[in-house]
Amino acid sequence: MKQRFKAGSLGLLGILVFSAIPRISEGRDIEYGKYLSSECSTCHGSKKSTDSGIPSINGMSANYLVKALQQYRSKTRKNSVMQMIAGRLDDEQISSLAAYFSSLRSLK
Amino acid sequence: MSKISRRQFSQAVGLGAGALAFPNIAFGARPRVVVVGGGAGGATAARYIAKDSKGAVDVTLIEASKRYYTCFYSNLYLGGYRNYASIGHNYYGLAVNHGVNVVHEWAASVDPTNKVVKLASGASVPYDRLILSPGIDFKYDSVPGYSPEVQSKMPHAWKSGTQAQLLKRQVLNMKKGGNFVMVPPTNPYRCPPGPYERVSMVAHLLKRSNPTAKIIVLDPKPKFSKQGLFMDGWTRHYSGMIEWIDPQAHGGIKNVDATKMEITTDLDTFKADAACVIPAQKAGGIAMAAGVNDGDWCPVNPNSMASKADPNIYVLGDASVAKSMPKSGFSANSQAKVVANAVRGELTGSKVFPARYSNTCWSLIATNDGIKVGASYKAGDSKIDVVSKFVSKNGESAETRKATYEESIDWYNGMTADMFA
Numbered sequence: 419m420k421q422r423f424k425a426g427s428l429g430l431l432g433i434l435v436f437s438a439i440p441r442i443s444e445g446r447d448i449e450y451g452k453y454l455s456s457e458c459s460t461c462h463g464s465k466k467s468t469d470s471g472i473p474s475i476n477g478m479s480a481n482y483l484v485k486a487l488q489q490y491r492s493k494t495r496k497n498s499v500m501q502m503i504a505g506r507l508d509d510e511q512i513s514s515l516a517a518y519f520s521s522l523r524s525l526k
Numbered sequence: 527m528s529k530i531s532r533r534q535f536s537q538a539v540g541l542g543a544g545a546l547a548f549p550n551i552a553f554g555a556r557p558r559v560v561v562v563g564g565g566a567g568g569a570t571a572a573r574y575i576a577k578d579s580k581g582a583v584d585v586t587l588i589e590a591s592k593r594y595y596t597c598f599y600s601n602l603y604l605g606g607y608r609n610y611a612s613i614g615h616n617y618y619g620l621a622v623n624h625g626v627n628v629v630h631e632w633a634a635s636v637d638p639t640n641k642v643v644k645l646a647s648g649a650s651v652p653y654d655r656l657i658l659s660p661g662i663d664f665k666y667d668s669v670p671g672y673s674p675e676v677q678s679k680m681p682h683a684w685k686s687g688t689q690a691q692l693l694k695r696q697v698l699n700m701k702k703g704g705n706f707v708m709v710p711p712t713n714p715y716r717c718p719p720g721p722y723e724r725v726s727m728v729a730h731l732l733k734r735s736n737p738t739a740k741i742i743v744l745d746p747k748p749k750f751s752k753q754g755l756f757m758d759g760w761t762r763h764y765s766g767m768i769e770w771i772d773p774q775a776h777g778g779i780k781n782v783d784a785t786k787m788e789i790t791t792d793l794d795t796f797k798a799d800a801a802c803v804i805p806a807q808k809a810g811g812i813a814m815a816a817g818v819n820d821g822d823w824c825p826v827n828p829n830s831m832a833s834k835a836d837p838n839i840y841v842l843g844d845a846s847v848a849k850s851m852p853k854s855g856f857s858a859n860s861q862a863k864v865v866a867n868a869v870r871g872e873l874t875g876s877k878v879f880p881a882r883y884s885n886t887c888w889s890l891i892a893t894n895d896g897i898k899v900g901a902s903y904k905a906g907d908s909k910i911d912v913v914s915k916f917v918s919k920n921g922e923s924a925e926t927r928k929a930t931y932e933e934s935i936d937w938y939n940g941m942t943a944d945m946f947a
Contacts, residue, residue, distance in 0.1 A: 453879045456574065456863040460856065460884075463947070464939035471929070471936035498916040499886050499933070502902050505914050506882075 451514035457503065458515070465525045477524030483516035556584040557873035560643050560653035562633045562812050564589030564617060566598075567659030567843030567858030569945040574866035576624035582874050586627040586651055587620060588643065594946075595686040597717065598855045599938055602890060604683075604694050605727030613686065619947045636816035638836050655869050658818065658833075659843045659858065660810025661685070662716050665822075668806035669709060669779055676784035680801040683724075684716060696800040697728055703738040704799030707789050709779060710745050711804040714823075716844050716853045718751035719899070721804060723889040726756065728802075729764040730892055742796055743770040744779060744789060751852075752889060752899055758920045759891030809845035823847045829881050829905035830868040831861050840865045849909045850901075856937075857885045859944060881905040888934035894924070896931030 458475065467474040475483065489495035490504035491512075507515070561572045564587055572587040579585075594615050602608045620626040632646040636656065643651045664682065666673050672680070681696070683689040697706060706728055710721035725743055732739040741764075749772075750756075760768045777792025782803055789796045789803075808814075808822035818824045818833040824841040825834040831846060833839040842848075842865050843858030851857045864881040871878035886900030901915035918930065 449877050450879060452578070453863075453867055454882075457860070457882065457884055459940065459944050460859055461937045461940040464936065464943040466939040466943075467936050468932065471932035471934070472940060498898070498918075499900055502900060502914050502916055503884065506902055 448514075448518070450511075451518035454507075454511055454515050455518050458519070461499075463525075467525070474525045475519050476522040478519060480513075480516040480520035483519055484512055487512045487515065556582060557654045558584045558586070558652060559655050559657065559869060559873070560651050561585065561587045561657040561659065562589075562643065563659035563661060563810065563843075564591070564594055564628075565659060565661055565843065565858065566596075566855035566941070566945060567661075567862045568657065569594075569617070569620065570859045570862035571657050571659065571840075571842065571865050571869075572626045573620055573624055573945065573947075574863055575870055576620070576626045578866065579870050579874055579876075581625060583870065584627070585625070586629060586653075587617070588629045588631060588633045588645070588651065589617065590630060590632045591687075592616065592630050595690070596855070596938075596942065597684070597686045597720075598941070600683065600686040600690045601720065601723045601727045603690060604697070604724065605730045605890065607727075607890070607893075610691060615942055615946045617946065623947065633812050634815070636812065636839075638816060638839065641838060653838075654873060655838055655840065656816070657840045657842065657865060657869070658810075658813050658816060658824070658845060659841070659862070660812045660845050662807040662844050662853075663810050665806040665808055668712065669782055669803055671782040671784070672803055672805055676782070679784035679787070680782060680798075680803040682804045683802060684711075684720075684804050684807075693800075693802055694731075697731055698735060700732070700736055700739055700799040702736055703740075704736070705797060706732065706739060706741045707796050707798040707801045708741065708743045709782070709789065709801070709803040710743065710747065710750070712746045712806045714853060715804070715807045717887070718852050718854075719756075719887050719889045722750055722752065722756045723891075724802065725768060725770075726759065726764075726889070726891045729760070729767055732767070733764060739767070739799075741768045743768065744776055744791060744796065745770060746773055746779065748772050748774065751887075752897060752917065754920060755897045755918055756889075756891065759895060759897070763892040763895065807844075809841075813841060813845045820847075827905075828908070828910045831865045831881075832868065840869065850912050851883060851885055851903055851910050852887065854885055854887055855941065856887065857883070859941060860884050881910075883910060886937070888930065888937060890931060890934070894928040894931050896927055896929075896934055898930055898934070 461472045462475045487504045490500040561568045572585050576585040596613045599613050617628045621628045633643050634646040635644045641653050681689045681693040683693040781790040787798045809824050813819050813824050818835045824845050825847045831840050831842045833841050842861040844853040860883045870876045883903035888898045897918040899917040902913040903910045
């Protein structure tokens with residue numbers, strides 16, 4: 419009972435402390451990038467990727483990924499699936515995704 | 527307070543804040559998620575919740591089969607492009623890499639009041655959130671004369687596995703110049719282009735082994751997915767072999783006789799040397815047992831896939847009403863990520879992001895002649911709305927069609943890794 423009382427007291431204090439600290443946007447972006455990336459993993463997440471079809475994108479440079487996604491979005495790069503996926507990504511989402519995938523270790 | 531280090535203080539504050547909002551965590555018990563069904567929806571949901579919660583959520587997957595044979599690509603097995611073993615997968619990765627408790631038993635019923643899943647063995651599995659991804663069951667009586675007893679004579683082969691093996695054997699054993707008769711299902715059903723990819727793959731198989739054989743499609747629907755693309759492909763690759771007959775012409779399926787291998791319509795009685803009969807479909811039985819269905823399917827909230835009947839139960843994949851998304855493995859996998867995000871948010875307080883869905887269905891017409899249809903989606907007020915869509919076109923170059931097929935191979939590899947790795 420004594421321990422539970424202590425934890426409860428700290429919890430109340432915690433809420434007060436947290437409400438005074440602004441949200442850390444960096445942490446939220448990483449989580450958001452990770453959530454967005456789950457849409458990519460359906461096709462890009464295999465070690466067995468042949469690269470003649472869908473490349474593995476883990477560990478690719480962020481600059482390359484940003485450029486590729488922007489080209490798909492503007493339909494200057496061909497592939498109907500990627501044009502559809504990139505078509506609804508804004509600049510911030512593209513940056514988050516590129517940062518996330520470039521931070522991963524290559525699958526190969 | 528002065529004796530607590532800064533690090534200890536931060537940890538205690540974090541725990542305390544969590545303890546008020548999430549009482550399970552306060553007393554050391556991890557919140558429990560039970561997933562029923564280890565296919566494209568269930569395996570993905572279990573994997574993402576376990577992976578992303580890093581042990582904070584206790585995830586149990588109830589799936590009777592120890593080896594899962596994918597429905598997607600079972601047509602390519604029929605056509606001879608894949609061997610049977612290559613479409614089989616196990617649950618080792620979920621258990622070993624992500625700590626999912628994989629229970630190979632049959633989920634018999636759900637007690638939503640006490641939040642317990644009851645297994646056929648008699649054991650009970652309690653949950654805080656239940657995710658149902660049971661796929662489909664058949665409405666056998668939708669095709670007069672069809673039943674579980676006759677499915678070995680006229681396989682549906684619509685859940686992969688043994689039925690797919692059986693159908694392939696029966697096609698290969700047809701007499702020279704014999705008839706293959708296909709009865710596709712009525713809407714809505716699993717994998718809209720699937721029956722027509724199957725026709726293509728059977729034609730591919732027969733073109734080599736039995737080139738004078740005929741394929742007759744007795745469709746209960748007046749039109750079908752990617753119809754123009756399939757029909758163009760059938761003319762180019764299998765000229766004179768395939769006859770598709772719409773319901774206005776045949777007047778409806780009046781009876782199937784598996785003993786005589788005959789399918790009767792108003793137009794004629796068709797003699798089959800091999801037949802594939804796919805009945806109408808409904809949500810898997812456990813969804814009915816849980817009481818989250820409205821008729822044949824389970825309504826869900828488009829922003830989370832939570833059941834409209836019970837907020838502690840989520841339904842995804844084929845069993846759900848996810849209009850405008852088709853019932854496909856890709857859709858189920860996409861929906862699973864929205865569910866995983868929502869469930870983790872409810873149980874651990876992690877950030878919940880707006881639902882975004884996508885789907886692509888690739889089909890193979892003949893060697894290196896792949897086509898695709900797809901769309902992206904968002905949660906609307908009353909249903910899942912299309913954001914944008916695309917579909918292959920007739921007259922595309924051979925290079926484009928080959929690239930589409932190669933894309934589908936890597937999708938299969940990516941998809942199965944996303945479910946099981």
